[in-house]
Amino acid sequence: MNKQKTASLDLHRKHRGKLEIRSKVPLYTVEDLSLAYSPGVAEPCRAISRSPESVYEYTTKGNMVAVVTDGSAVLGLGDIGPSAALPVMEGKAILFKAFAGVDAVPICLDVKDTDEIVRTIKHIAPAYGGINLEDIAAPRCIDIERRLRRELDIPVFHDDQHGTAIVVAAGLINACRLTNRKIEDLNIVLCGTGAAGNAIARMLRAMNVSAITAFNRSGPLRKDKVTEGTETQKLFEEKILDEAPYGAKTLEDMLEGADVFIGVSIGGLLEASAIKRMNQRPILFPLANPTPEVDPQAALEHGAAVIGTGRSDYPNQINNVLAFPGIFKGTLAARAADITEPMKKAAAKAIADLVGQQLSQDYIVPSPFDGRVARAVADAVARIAREG
């Protein structure tokens, strides 16, 4: 076992997990107890009972997010179940706090049925100001999010979809600045049509990208190749995706004349030499982890202008942590009932704009530890929500 694996096991074992609950109020005297608990606590209860909106005034609800999973698509590990997913959910919860001061708690669901998941989350919703769905397998994650957004009065956000899409969009905005392209002119090849791929396609189309074609395990995608009723079919129906050229038989063929390659699939799919078929100075986001779809170093040698990956040991990490803490911070601050397309676009732009004059091949998105990020995202999101 390598050093990092051992160190992570040790860290988790040492503290028996990563989060704890703390009181924000003193509890040392009979008087303290009588205010924070019985009998004094009856008063905020009565106030909320009379005026339901005051739950945001007297409780943690307005700053509390539930990080919900069924453990069916955890990292690259797949369907490991709700208990084995708990370390990731705890990690997510502490990132919310560290990066945006948002409180978050893990909810690990021992159920995989879409209806049951939707019903369960609705049942437990009252204590939370927002729901962050996490590591739920596609396609049910898309349906679950869609239904919860419609049926709940608090924001629901599937980070694996929209967090990724927002940071990809931010990276793309700056990659365009760097290579003198316009977003609207881009010809993009998307490799992978799962949860992240679906959301990336939708977000980029909403930003008026010229062409988006997609490739998945069934090959280059065309209308006649997708199954009736699937999420992928909806992408064609809603004119999110364009059809792959009829001549294209392989992923390599699809790169002909493309400006951008975005991979949210599996590692090592693409020979670096194939990017020569793309337009000059192509933009590559091979995001598969831990092995990117194309080797970044080799791709640079074959003429890539800018490369973003999912890894922290390469430049330009496309890391969701740039998005979700600020997204929720801003949404909660504005008490928005939904996280809309304009709010997501504003978040992407805010992330991109922080790079400013330092923009370079190795710096198209801020570092996760750039302390300005969450606040900038939150402010941008809250502004749109309030203008709403």
Place this chain on the structure above:
Amino acid sequence: MNKQKTASLDLHRKHRGKLEIRSKVPLYTVEDLSLAYSPGVAEPCRAISRSPESVYEYTTKGNMVAVVTDGSAVLGLGDIGPSAALPVMEGKAILFKAFAGVDAVPICLDVKDTDEIVRTIKHIAPAYGGINLEDIAAPRCIDIERRLRRELDIPVFHDDQHGTAIVVAAGLINACRLTNRKIEDLNIVLCGTGAAGNAIARMLRAMNVSAITAFNRSGPLRKDKVTEGTETQKLFEEKILDEAPYGAKTLEDMLEGADVFIGVSIGGLLEASAIKRMNQRPILFPLANPTPEVDPQAALEHGAAVIGTGRSDYPNQINNVLAFPGIFKGTLAARAADITEPMKKAAAKAIADLVGQQLSQDYIVPSPFDGRVARAVADAVARIAREG
């Protein structure tokens, strides 16, 4: 509005609720992030996936309790719903931490159907080491607890039932010491047969009390007066309750020859003069809040030997906080799958024994702020759990 009410509203508004989530691990560097989150976090996930029991080693599960309500029987306020119940659940959560170092989170359920509540709690169970049910209306709370205890592999405890019963039992042990009675000889009148009354009757019978008769809104209880299939009928079927004497028409009549009055009903039911019909030096636990069933001062003047109430401004507060933090601390430490009758009895005895030589009319149970309580309860409970 009185001063305490205003102060409680101010306290809750000032902090926007009472609890927060904190990280137990550092999150300052790329290295920190790679151990606590991706990619390092995959390793504890894999470990738990291979060996499910190790979830107690690598996550907070083993020290994390869900405080679950449907908001249907909150304090004396009744069915105010899950949002208005949140201040109580947050209060409970911070008491868990303050008194026993146990982490706890509120779960407020927007559903009242017994089957749905059971199903929802089972769905969310994986992240928790125990379930503390709270402020759920009788009789469904009894059914919910019974089913969850059977169907889950973590301890489930309805504090309004068993927490109260344990502290009543502790108080009664010492009241008997003070008045030279034996528990087994007691003739007890129980006023109120809701969640708490049901559990008190069951616990005292398990302690071999000689006679327990009960009174509720339908009057003195006899077998022929209870409805088929109700929890109260079960108390007769299982020989927990004795029939009220046929001659007894009122609560006052039932006091004839009784040693102990326990009230878990509504305030001001009983004239203090009526306790003259009880045996010499009677023991009274009028626990209704904020107004006890009988006025404590007047009862003393009419010959009561010892009085416990639910109030912090009288001596001998029968306060659940003496029980639930230590109960869960000990149960979690022993990783017991259930909180059994012997564990509850051991908890009651541990609470009573802490009073020791200081035992007096005004001191039959320790103060909630007695720092020894949670540990003594936890040790006693864990010992029984380990002995099996």
